[in-house]
Amino acid sequence: MIEEKDISLERAVLIGVITKEQDEEKSKEYLDELEFLTYTAGGYAIKRFTQKMDMPNPKTFIGTGKIEDVRVFIEENDITTAIFDDELSSAQERNISKILNVKVLDRTNLILDIFAQRAQTSYARTQVELAQCQYLLPRLRGMWTHLERQKGGIGMRGPGETEIETDRRIVRDKIALLKDRIKIIDKQMAVQRGNRGKMVRVALVGYTNVGKSTLMNVISKSDVFAENKLFATLDTTVRKVVIQNLPFLLSDTVGFIRKLPTQLVDSFKSTLDEVREADLLLHVVDISHPNFEEHIASVEKILGEIKSGDKPTIMVFNKIDAYSAEHLDDDDLETERGARHYSLDEWKSTWMSKVGNNALFISALNKKNLEDFKKRVYDEVREIHVTRFPYNQFLYPDYDYEDME
Template sequence: MGELLSIDKDLEKVILAAVRTPDLSEGTVNEHLDELAFLAETAGALTVKRYVQALPMPDNRTYLGSGKLQEVKTFLLMNEDITAVIFDDELSPSQLKNIENELKVKIIDRTGLILIIFAMRARTAHAKTQVELAQYQYMLPRLTRMWTHLERQRGGINMRGPGEKELETDRRIIRDIIAKLKKDLEKIDRQMATQRKNRGKLVRVALVGYTNVGKSTLMNALSKSEVFAENKLFATLDTTVRKVVVRNLPFLLTDTVGFIRKLPHHLVESFKSTLDEVREADLLLHVVDISHPGFEDQIKVVESTLREIDDRDKPVIMVFNKVDAFSHVEKEADDLTPVRRENITIEDLKRTWMNKATSVFISALKKDNFDEFRDLVYSEVMKIHVTRFPYNDFLFPNLNPEELGLEDTGDNDSEELDS
């Protein structure tokens, strides 16, 4: 799977390139490139230089203009240890070919880089199949004669038909592989759907959010489990489901793959079963890295992606995570010190547009403000629970949770389910 799209295991030096169109500010483009550099680092590459060109739109032939492309080429000739150029947009097949012919190094676009990381992160057979399908769908229109080694994946027999050229053979082989992978995933999706049905009528809660905002850390904190968490993009791909109990109220908690801007369409298609966990959830916990300078844009990306995969209106708790990146020292009322990250407090945050009835500010890592978070989750899950099991509400009308004897023991029971 990983041999077709990959970055060398040793630290590879790369250049980043982007086009700034009139609708993008310089700051926004720099933020996009910061994220691209983080993606490259996650894939095992070191960024040594960035190129940004202001254009009305990317060049149809070479993405960058001819002058800027020549500038990149000159830099590559002077630095022969640089082995790849990574572009911040998805390149068309013709752009990819033209740029490779001009620069004579490996060319990777944003989509290809994300696919490389997904291939590295996939652990289960399910995730590997999803990523492999996405890779082949991405590569099919970008084939050149260099892909003729694919014949070896068919048992070493020359299966080329009469008069068939090598490139046509490769395309046919990849189409066959894609068809097989789709059938495999359909089978897996049916199995996953059966598993979801077997979970019964428990309220389903799904963690959603931009990549690397702390969803897995929050999953660990809430369920007292050990889901893999790392300060890298797309640390986890496989869906994890836990049965969690808060104040004797049980529900299912699902950790899902993180979203990202310009999410490749192939991944949305391939990760259908993962996204079905979001579609079938009763409540979403939208986790936000409030310490990230572009967190508001990340919120928009997640909300846009959610609208694409699920048009139903469902309750959402906004969980503003990583408040430990801010100061917790209270300021005097007459303190005129400008508000910066080093002196902002949770109370300051609560005075902004972010403070709503279904919002909470926490640190999943240090469990700051965690009681308030658990109370809010309990309250929202209970609202759904009593509509699903009205008999409970009938037996105890107008009683609050404490009166029902559902005291919070401070110990969550969690149970790992098949995912």
């Protein structure tokens, strides 16, 4: 649990459901992540509410009795925000707001808010604004006062056009404008990538908060913002790195997450061009996280969606200094010893052994095993570079170029 340290943090309750597709353990994992998202956005989770259901209530997401429990708790504990772990429909959001009389957010809305806070460049802000508009469009009924619009109706609507129809037209026009703006920036960035020549490109990918930016700072000796919060890095950063005498480009990309909003996947696909055009991927994994295998699956799923799942990849298991098998009660003799009890050596002998030379175990923060990491990356980049520039004898004096002829 995250400790409340700042009285300025918004007091929130978290709400999730337990279903056939999402059992109690899975629901807890998602709510843990939702709590971290809440903290990242500037809130503090006071209490969690869960309910077992075959499927969420189409009107209020949870049952009438449970929503009443939430309402009473909110009134008695000065809660300002209710956050739901799954995306709410416009009708659900409207109904819940009337009952609870506080700000109601869902996971998608929360992530969009974090992205809006973290966007530093004009490009990132444009992408976030596009995602927000796409999220807002189907939820406009009863929300027209939230939009920036001229007061009065003169010149704002056609004959017989209602306020909601006008608002939809405004948002659709804004979406079209933002898409055009992104296309222009995409062309400029494509030119920049083209100007980099044929240098080998390496991209850091992985779940959010696994240490990609910390690793980027250590390897490139740069100062990329790194923080123990989700989505600390939003804008893609590219640095020229030299290991021994071999230069290459290293990019740090936005972190992935489970239940990533569709709007963000769509609007940020252009940002992930750095991944699509990379020659080598470094898939960074926080091995100290109890659900790191699920994180790997989530990242691989998104890589597949952007047609990058078949690229040469090195698995970089980070935070080995923080890894511990003690997050379950080992003293409970009735608890079956499972994967979460594995030591690091035992993990290495599982499916990780099949990864072979493409699995590395490091601590970017404590710089542990970084020399092995650099050597492995150097060997891989060197092989790609030799294929691309087979006669560069200055870089590779020890290479047998006669075999290339």
